[in-house]
Amino acid sequence: MSESWSVIEVELTVADYFKMLVAELNGIAYNKSAYRRALLSFLDQRTESAVEKKRQNISAALVKLGQPYIKGYLPLFNYQQLVEEKVVEYLKDKPELELLFRSFANKEIQQRGQTNFEKLLEAAPEPEKVHEPQTPYIRKPIKVNYLEQEQKNHSLGMHGEELVMDWEKWNLKKEGKSRYADEVRWVSREEGDGLGYDILSKDLAGKDKFIEVKTTKLSKKTPIYFSKNELDFSVSNKEKFYLYRLFNFEKSPKMFIRQGALNQACLAEPINYRGYF
Missing domain, CATH: 3.40.1350 (Trna Endonuclease; Chain: A, domain 1)
Structure with missing residues (x-):
């Protein structure tokens, strides 16, 4: 098994990730483990841990592009350039995703219920140096930064x-x-x-x-x-x-x-x- 993921492996993992992201943004329940098990059969002997890290890399690429990501996959920025390229390609091929991202960003928040103040506070994460691949200029398929x-x-x-x-x-x-x-x-x-x-x-x-x-x-x-x-x-x-x-x-x-x-x-x-x- 090679260290670097192949083009087809990254393409499959990106497509799989976006299926989960679309479900999450639409409020549809899904099972990350079931998606992972199904994906593994198409990959070159990758481990479950490797798939999880690659999903975090995809989150990081989306953050760099200013787009929402799967909450459960915290961005991990030490990714191969191919990840970002395939995320950009996927967004270009699926322009309808921008409507979903816009809806996410502009959604009206309903009046919140009771919050348990005793459990609200968490330790602050330490700022980490973001290591992004030195990619050439890529024209973003979605011009609006929906995270902002x-x-x-x-x-x-x-x-x-x-x-x-x-x-x-x-x-x-x-x-x-x-x-x-x-x-x-x-x-x-x-x-x-x-x-x-x-x-x-x-x-x-x-x-x-x-x-x-x-x-x-x-x-x-x-x-x-x-x-x-x-x-x-x-x-x-x-x-x-x-x-x-x-x-x-x-x-x-x-x-x-x-x-x-x-x-x-x-x-x-x-x-x-x-x-x-």
């Missing part, structure tokens, strides 16, 4: 910020700081989005906390998108700035927190340029 579009989803963002508001008040009261809970303010709703943060809270010593909330329906490894204004504010106020990252929001919300400037909380990648004349 999802983050801009108004109902998703509002429900995420509301949950953080409630959690902050609950946590302060739990820590015996009820007097600070009354001072928590939803500034992005009161004053708009231009301040560089969403919620003004207090730490346990009564000092200001500037909280930026980023919410996704996908996993904790989904990249966040932030403006220069948000970055500049976080750098200027890094001792008081906190990123609250909500994920898996639609099904069972979880959250991690990182303190400090945004370019310290994650591995920031510049994606836009400005040209002066």
Whole structure:
């Protein structure tokens, strides 16, 4: 068995992955193990572990292209160039997938039910160096970044910020700081989005906390998108700035927190340029 996967193996695995992704985005239950067992019979003596890693590689390629992926397969970026090429080919051959991605990004979030605040918080992942293959320029088959579009989803963002508001008040009261809970303010709703943060809270010593909330329906490894204004504010106020990252929001919300400037909380990648004349 060779180390590198063949063209046909990657094509089969990509097609298999997209069948599961379409089912997931349509809310249809499916069995990952059954898909994996069926796929293995067509591959060159690959192990189940190898198939799982290749599926994570496909998730990573979709993230690089700005598209949704299967939540259960966290992006793994050390993939062979062929993976990205075959994902791009598949998207070109299936232009109807963009309608599904658009629906995912723009879906209205219903009023959330009760959240168990005791189980909301998880440890923050450590930023990892992303190793992507040095691919030549590839014209993206889908021009819209639907991961970024999802983050801009108004109902998703509002429900995420509301949950953080409630959690902050609950946590302060739990820590015996009820007097600070009354001072928590939803500034992005009161004053708009231009301040560089969403919620003004207090730490346990009564000092200001500037909280930026980023919410996704996908996993904790989904990249966040932030403006220069948000970055500049976080750098200027890094001792008081906190990123609250909500994920898996639609099904069972979880959250991690990182303190400090945004370019310290994650591995920031510049994606836009400005040209002066």
